[in-house]
Amino acid sequence: MSFDIFLQTSNLSDVTEKAKDPFTGKEYDKPVGETMTPEERSAVHELLAERGEEPDEFGFVALKANDGSRVVAHFKDLDGDSDCDGGSLELRSINPAVAEVIFEVADHGNLIMHVVADPLVILATSDKTKKKVESRWPEAEVADSAEALFKRIGEAFGQWSDYRDQVTDTDS
Numbered sequence: 001m002s003f004d005i006f007l008q009t010s011n012l013s014d015v016t017e018k019a020k021d022p023f024t025g026k027e028y029d030k031p032v033g034e035t036m037t038p039e040e041r042s043a044v045h046e047l048l049a050e051r052g053e054e055p056d057e058f059g060f061v062a063l064k065a066n067d068g069s070r071v072v073a074h075f076k077d078l079d080g081d082s083d084c085d086g087g088s089l090e091l092r093s094i095n096p097a098v099a100e101v102i103f104e105v106a107d108h109g110n111l112i113m114h115v116v117a118d119p120l121v122i123l124a125t126s127d128k129t130k131k132k133v134e135s136r137w138p139e140a141e142v143a144d145s146a147e148a149l150f151k152r153i154g155e156a157f158g159q160w161s162d163y164r165d166q167v168t169d170t171d172s
Contacts, residue, residue, distance in 0.1 A: 002090035007111040009036045009085050010132045035083035043108040045078055065097035099150035117156035
């Protein structure tokens, strides 16, 4: 069980097309053309190569933090010809070194972080990036350093780990 952070491009589009929600069957307006730029993709690719091990058969890459901790990253089509609109990070722990890895990935890719918590936490690594997504996520906050990121998501991680321990308790 992991603590997840979903990453999404900050290059938003006002262009939409009709799509059908696969779960509800309801039609909705799906944004199109939202993708990382070639430069952003390259920057994330280089960081994954620098910090990571070889991708597994499904494209997941274990990134190594400076203290030896690991963060698992996944970006579908990062190196392909298709659009890449973001990826995900899976954590088992949070500390300043892990926060540094998270911050670097998001910052290199100009990505918005959706921290899976209750309530959802949406973070940008700069005011410039936050301004790009305000129309869609007015509640987005700025964590402009690994230290600020660590402080902001630490509480959410604590709540998640309490929940994880409760649902995985084998003594109950």
